Amino acid sequence: MRTDNIYNFKGVFVFAEQVDGKISEISFELLGKAKELAEKLRTDVTAMLLGYKVENLASELARYGADRVITVDDKKLESYMTEPYADAITKIIKRFNPEVVLYGATTIGRDLAPRVSARVFTGLTADCTKLDVDTENHQVLMTRPAFGGNLMATIMCPEYRPQMATVRPGVMQKAEPNDAHKAEVIKFDAELKNNSNYVEIADIIKKEAKRRDIGEANILVSGGRGVGSAENFAMLRELADILGGEVSASRACVDAGWVEKDLQVGQTGKTVRPTLYIAVGISGAIQHLAGMEESGTIIAINKDESAPIFEVADYGIVGDLNTIIPELIKKLRS
Amino acid sequence: MRITVCIKQVPDTNEVKIDSVTGTLIRDGVPSIMNPDDKAGLEAALELRDKYGAEVSVITMGLPQAEEVLREALAMGADKAYLLTDRKLGGADTIATSTALAAAISKIGFDLIITGRQAIDGDTAQVGPQIAEKLNIPNISYAQEIEFDGNDTIRVKRMYEDRYHIINAKLPCLITALGDMNTPRYMTPGGIKSAYETEITVWGRNDIDVDDMQIGLVGSPTKVAKSFPKALKGAGQKTTLDGEEAADYIISALKEKLIIR
Structure with a gap:
């Protein structure tokens, strides 16, 4: 949303992607980067954990740097589907007004984030390989490759909040896990209701387990x-x-x-x-x-x-x- | 069934080179092509039409010369072509682009919208899902296969890193196509001839129902702060060696880096 006062928006939020109750590696990488951005922005890090029976994963997110974990636990979120995920994330954004939201540039994040950006009406920078902060102007600088990697572009989102980016897996460093670090856990009721944007997952076919990725x-x-x-x-x-x-x-x-x-x-x-x-x-x-x-x-x-x-x-x-x-x-x- | 396919004219990024003296992109002489994922999306639409009957429209937003990709799409077999072009729409980021395209697609009318997963110049993969959001219809990204029940339901094999979801969606909906989902057909001589006889509908800002504050550069939340050629990390040692000598050299390097003992 467009805003006249960017200081009304606070906190670096991370979409903590999980599949089958296992947190994806990218979520820890995002937390590592979010921690660094939060220090520069003088704020804290919140992980958004969506799924079904996933609340037990919150402590793992805390170990990797989340100061707060907002969980949305709902049967509708058991397997990824665009609409209920976009609905829940949008409601969290509207309720908590974060200044930054990061997603993994995965086949989930690259579907979810654009849908959310259009719903909230804010900017989204795809596939970032570098994130930094212009502390003077309180803006996130999002750098990404374009033209098949020939050119790098640094993108800003000056007048809209939250500033959102998807981040390439494998690029950001995870923080060292810290068992002593605890997070405040907030159970959020997103009031998810079936609507015409829901689709039906008729089947799930796992690709053959191969060697290590x-x-x-x-x-x-x-x-x-x-x-x-x-x-x-x-x-x-x-x-x-x-x-x-x-x-x-x-x-x-x-x-x-x-x-x-x-x-x-x-x-x-x-x-x-x-x-x-x-x-x-x-x-x-x-x-x-x-x-x-x-x-x-x-x-x-x-x-x-x-x-x-x-x-x-x-x-x-x-x-x-x-x-x-x-x-x-x-x-x-x- | 009315199928609208979004296509984009892009520079062939495999041909883009960096000027080693100035460090800038050399775009002169780089051919423009139909974005590969979009071409696969068009092929998927044409296959559905061949099987079930449909009207396939293609739309692109861009400079007037983007007409070339519309002609190519017509030559492949698309029925109608729309060019959305206006200075006021220029400089748009993905949100402002999807706003304009969604407005134009509503005007054309649709049951199914197909876009490519992403364009090779921007690589964002954002415009498809954003159009769906603007039109308040479901989107299914990363389609590997598309089937139709002949009535009102589309069945899509949706790709993830480690799995596929088989998804049933009621029309209307939007699908983003993976470039390797099919092999696009060639243009035919008859198709090329009729492509030049088919009139392309050209629309500007005043032909679509949009808010000036939500289109073009003005309506784009993101701004490019700067762009620069990719800096490479410096080269290390380079030596010419073969066979045993080379193997010894590598082993000493691995020991130096503590990778082997």
């Missing part, structure tokens, strides 16, 4: 076009297994059908921040770099010495992956 792996062995074939990925898998990591890939490999889309790192794939990222035969298109450059240590192997991946690599090796990787596997095994 690349976003959660500490070590990634990532292949690009230079790997050359689906078969050659077996070699990368072997290396990843030795190192206790996972295999990921650039978009070219997904497009070529060598690996599944779930493994894609980059602007249209996942943002990853492992301790170690080994880029094998990846040239390093800007869209790819956008998804991995925050990795702790980057080792790149590529034949082409002018490949852009070397611009971000801590250790760059100009050479043939087909001789280097087997040799590396052999040495690590012995």
Whole structure:
């Protein structure tokens, strides 16, 4: 809503996403960032926890930095559905007047947040990778990639409140959990009523449980076009297994059908921040770099010495992956 | 059934390069294309029409040259095309864009609205759900499959990170389409010919029922404070090595970083 006095709005609120009664990793990342913003804005952090029989999760949100947890517990919120979630969040916003609301840029957050922004009539910045505060003007500065990661834009929402953003998973740091930190818990009755915007969830089909999600792996062995074939990925898998990591890939490999889309790192794939990222035969298109450059240590192997991946690599090796990787596997095994 | 598909003309971001001297975007010579997710949405609409009969309208908001993507949509088989263009609508963020589009779509009339999940220039995925909110209809995002019961219910396979929901929704509703849900058809020579014979309806601000305070730059809650090319973290060491030497080098790096002992 448009406002003449932004100081009437207080608090950094976070949508604490949970699925099947398990809090999503992004919720902790948001709390970490929210804590930092709240300190700069001289306010506190509130988590909004929606679901069915989820109130027991409030203490976990407190451990990661929530000063207050507002719970909405309702059977209608058991599985995510746009309308009841948007209805509950809108009612919380109208009741508590937060100055900032953060959501994960997940398939839930990116559906919920725009619906809420239109209902409240306020600005929403998508897929942020950086959030900061202009303390002098009391505004949040929301930075995000655009044009396929070629350009960064810093967005503000000067005259409307709350300032809302969805935040890319894997980008913000969680706070260290603190068992002593307790939160005030507020049970909020959102008075949810079935209306014409409700849909019916006829079935829920879980995707096959695969290996660990690349976003959660500490070590990634990532292949690009230079790997050359689906078969050659077996070699990368072997290396990843030795190192206790996972295999990921650039978009070219997904497009070529060598690996599944779930493994894609980059602007249209996942943002990853492992301790170690080994880029094998990846040239390093800007869209790819956008998804991995925050990795702790980057080792790149590529034949082409002018490949852009070397611009971000801590250790760059100009050479043939087909001789280097087997040799590396052999040495690590012995 | 009346299906309205929202499409956007976007620069092919795979072709966008950075000028290494000035650090700015080079947009000259970058081709404009129909946004890929929107194209999949159009294909889904055309498939529903082929099966059940429907009138498929396409709408875009943009500069006058956005007419090109409407012609392409007509050549693929869309029945009607609308171009919403006006300086007063320019500079809009997603909220102001959805306000204008929702007003235009109401005027066209609809049972089903399909948009792409997101556009490759902005990557926001916001305009679809926001249009649905403005029209007070349900939205189902991230559609992998769309089916119709031939009567009044749409069945959508909705994608999440680890699962799908099979969702039944009564019309009217809005769906956002994933780019990989289908393979869009090619334009046909006959289609291209009729595309140039079909008149495109051009609307400006005065043709839609909106509040001036809610459209264009003025009606946009968000403002771009600044934009800048992405800074890359500095390069480390780079050496030319092969086979065993390279393997030794990597192992020493892993030891240095305490990843292996």
